[in-house]
Amino acid sequence: xxxxxxxxxxxxxxxxxxxxxxEVDGKPLIHYTIDTALKSSKISKLLVTTDDLEIKExxxxxxxxxxxxxxxxxxxxxxxxxxxxxxxxxxxxxYDIIILLQPTAPIRETEDIDNVIKVFxxxxxxxxxxxxxxxxxxxxxxxxxxxxKAEMISLNPxxxxxRRQELPKVYLRNGSIYAVRTDIFKKEGKVxxxxxxxxxxxxxxxxxxxxxxxxxxTEALIKLWKKGEL
Numbered sequence: 001x002x003x004x005x006x007x008x009x010x011x012x013x014x015x016x017x018x019x020x021x022x023e024v025d026g027k028p029l030i031h032y033t034i035d036t037a038l039k040s041s042k043i044s045k046l047l048v049t050t051d052d053l054e055i056k057e058x059x060x061x062x063x064x065x066x067x068x069x070x071x072x073x074x075x076x077x078x079x080x081x082x083x084x085x086x087x088x089x090x091x092x093x094x095y096d097i098i099i100l101l102q103p104t105a106p107i108r109e110t111e112d113i114d115n116v117i118k119v120f121x122x123x124x125x126x127x128x129x130x131x132x133x134x135x136x137x138x139x140x141x142x143x144x145x146x147x148x149k150a151e152m153i154s155l156n157p158x159x160x161x162x163r164r165q166e167l168p169k170v171y172l173r174n175g176s177i178y179a180v181r182t183d184i185f186k187k188e189g190k191v192x193x194x195x196x197x198x199x200x201x202x203x204x205x206x207x208x209x210x211x212x213x214x215x216x217x218t219e220a221l222i223k224l225w226k227k228g229e230l
Contacts, residue, residue: 003117004095004182005043007033007064008083009103010074011052015210020050020103021058024219025226029209030055032106032222034062039110042117044095049087050074081189088182095182096120100191104209105175106218107225108201116179116199127184127193131177133203135170174201175208204230 009020009030021028030048037046048059048066051074056066067090073083084098097120099113108131116129141159144152154160159167177199178191185191205225207218224230 001096005046030103100178128180132171
């Protein structure tokens with residue numbers, strides 16, 4: 001299979017300014033994703049898509065090809081599907097699988113990338129694969145909506161009083177890896193399709209940078225990751 005790896009990194013992040021190239025334990029955040037992906041033997045072509053010339057320069061220094069995207073696909077409201085469409089429209093070759101690697105979820109192994117790609121070769125019916133983590137005490141049974149007067153309305157009333165050990169397992173998308181068959185993406189315009197399979201990653205490596213607090217936590221985790229302690 002021919003696999004296209006896409007690292008989306010626009011320059012206009014709001015929650016954490018310039019987050020994709022913020023230094024995290026000695027190097028730009030995006031370098032962690034590039035470095036791991038370049039080691040994959042299953043990715044045929046890897047590129048960063050960005051609207052930002054500084055991100056382009058930083059990515060190229062890490063050895064990654066860069067494709068500049070249009071302003072329309074670099075706004076706060078731009079959907080990732082439109083970004084992928086633009087990437088595909090500029091390529092001369094066709095690819096069987098698209099794998100999306102978000103730089104804001106940097107803690108993944110090359111083995112994780114290769115394992116996700118392997119799912120497609122082992123099961124021809126699977127359309128997409130999404131990386132997830134198992135949640136423990138962060139569970140829908142512990143979550144509520146609030147009424148107008150702060151009344152607590154349980155999301156899962158039947159599970160609200162269950163002990164943690166009695167709760168069914170639930171999983172959360174961790175933002176690290178999304179993969180989809182290219183023909184299905186072109187047909188449905190979706191990265192996450194109805195016929196999808198989970199790729200379970202360890203909760204200990206869960207890091208996703210949306211806020212400054214996330215960035216602090218991510219740096220601490222990366223330091224442990226580098227030591228092999230996660």
